Amino acid sequence: MSDSEFPLVQFMRDGFDPAAELSRIRTEHPVFPMEIPGGQTVYLVTRWDDVRGVLGDHERFSNDFAGVIGLGSNQEDPGGLGFRDPPEHTRLRKYLTPEFTMRRLRRLEPRIEAMVEEYLDRMEAKGSPVDLMEEFALPIPSLVVCELLGVPYEDRADFVKLSTDRFDFTAGPEASLQAINDAMTYLTDLVARERRNPGDGLLGQLLREHGDELDDRTLASMADGLLTGGHDTSTSMLALGTLWLLENPEQAAKVREVDGYVNDVVEELLRYMTVVQVAFPRFAREDLELHGHQIKKGELVLCSLAAANRDPNLGEDMDEVRPGRATAGSHLAFGHGIHRCIGAPLAQMEMRIAFRALLRRFPDLHVAGEIPWRKLAIVYGVEKLPVAW
Numbered sequence: 547m548s549d550s551e552f553p554l555v556q557f558m559r560d561g562f563d564p565a566a567e568l569s570r571i572r573t574e575h576p577v578f579p580m581e582i583p584g585g586q587t588v589y590l591v592t593r594w595d596d597v598r599g600v601l602g603d604h605e606r607f608s609n610d611f612a613g614v615i616g617l618g619s620n621q622e623d624p625g626g627l628g629f630r631d632p633p634e635h636t637r638l639r640k641y642l643t644p645e646f647t648m649r650r651l652r653r654l655e656p657r658i659e660a661m662v663e664e665y666l667d668r669m670e671a672k673g674s675p676v677d678l679m680e681e682f683a684l685p686i687p688s689l690v691v692c693e694l695l696g697v698p699y700e701d702r703a704d705f706v707k708l709s710t711d712r713f714d715f716t717a718g719p720e721a722s723l724q725a726i727n728d729a730m731t732y733l734t735d736l737v738a739r740e741r742r743n744p745g746d747g748l749l750g751q752l753l754r755e756h757g758d759e760l761d762d763r764t765l766a767s768m769a770d771g772l773l774t775g776g777h778d779t780s781t782s783m784l785a786l787g788t789l790w791l792l793e794n795p796e797q798a799a800k801v802r803e804v805d806g807y808v809n810d811v812v813e814e815l816l817r818y819m820t821v822v823q824v825a826f827p828r829f830a831r832e833d834l835e836l837h838g839h840q841i842k843k844g845e846l847v848l849c850s851l852a853a854a855n856r857d858p859n860l861g862e863d864m865d866e867v868r869p870g871r872a873t874a875g876s877h878l879a880f881g882h883g884i885h886r887c888i889g890a891p892l893a894q895m896e897m898r899i900a901f902r903a904l905l906r907r908f909p910d911l912h913v914a915g916e917i918p919w920r921k922l923a924i925v926y927g928v929e930k931l932p933v934a935w
């Protein structure tokens with residue numbers, strides 16, 4: 547089979563599993579050249595140690611294509627950490643790091659718990675059956691970002707609508723673009739309000755501590771970057787994780803009944819689902835060699851996190867979910883190196899609270915219809931999750 551027959555294999559799934567071809571590629575071609583339209587070659591990397599090597603090597607691999615080919619960095623989007631290199635990446639990330647410490651997150655925990663309960667009340671009041679995406683998996687991550695940023699209560703319904711519209715890919719690209727513009731308008735206005743009267747959320751903190759160094763647009767973009775990074779990813783994990791738990795009732799029972807078991811389940815489900823299927827594109831900063839392939843300066847390397855996290859070198863039966871298992875190395879569902887997900891501890895906390903509360907509230911929750919899986923998405927997930935109780 548020729549290389550070019552697989553240009554999309556890294557985005558394909560079969561239910562929870564990456565496409566079978568991807569495992570074959572991982573075994574036979576640790577670096578897999580694929581020709582993309584326009585005749586360029588993209589190199590797909592699939593093994594755990596190679597993916598870790600590329601993501602951990604920002605000296606040889608850049609996230610900023612314009613910078614690599616000498617066009618200058620894109621200063622228009624200061625919030626997009628994933629597309630920036632040091633020193634600019636280091637400068638911007640440094641502002642955000644203190645907001646994700648365990649101390650700050652512990653302050654958020656009771657608020658997230660209360661909000662999850664409130665949404666479960668609403669779902670219960672609405673009555674069985676419901677689409678769990680609409681009632682739970684979509685709004686919760688958006689509300690978590692509201693808590694993090696400090697979006698005022700009276701704005702939250704509108705903010706949730708803006709952020710869910712943006713990730714509702716069924717409504718078409720125009721609706722999504724409109725929602726992106728509206729979110730930036732809202733966030734810029736919120737930053738201006740917070741500058742006059744800083745609250746206790748992330749924006750208020752940043753304005754208090756670094757208000758002179760950060761202009762409103764930069765702050766609004768940083769907030770937008772957190773929304774973009776934290777929303778669709780967490781939604782997909784909530785939906786796929788719930789689906790797996792409903793298909794494995796003995797595991798769901800253990801999550802409900804055994805304190806702390808949910809931690810192991812969340813970690814293993816993050817690995818197993820790897821909802822962010824590929825890392826941000828990496829570009830070779832110089833001509834280099836990878837497993838015998840000559841990669842030229844500016845060429846694109848794609849790291850398949852989904853393939854890497856199922857690599858048999860990590861342990862036995864990596865295509866199975868075994869909470870609490872020991873592996874030869876940490877999973878890469880949040881990436882690795884300087885771009886490793888800044889929101890990881892928040893996402894883990896959110897998953898732990900949400901899975902446990904949901905399963906405890908509805909002990910007989912079950913799937914009640916066909917599951918429409920996403921096709922060819924960078925962030926894998928489902929379109930709907932019909933459930934009943």
Ligand code: HEM
Nearest residue numbers: 627628775776779780783822825826880881885887889893
């Ligand atoms: C289950 C949920 C999540 C998953 C699976 C996830 C996954 C990832 C991955 C794989 C990367 C880095 C990829 C790379 O190196 O190319 C990343 C980066 C990032 N994530 Fe997350 N994420 C999640 C939740 C969140 C949350 C809740 C936030 C914020 C509230 C967030 C904000 C970000 C940001 C800002 C970056 C860019 C970091 C940088 O480039 O320095 N993510 N995420």
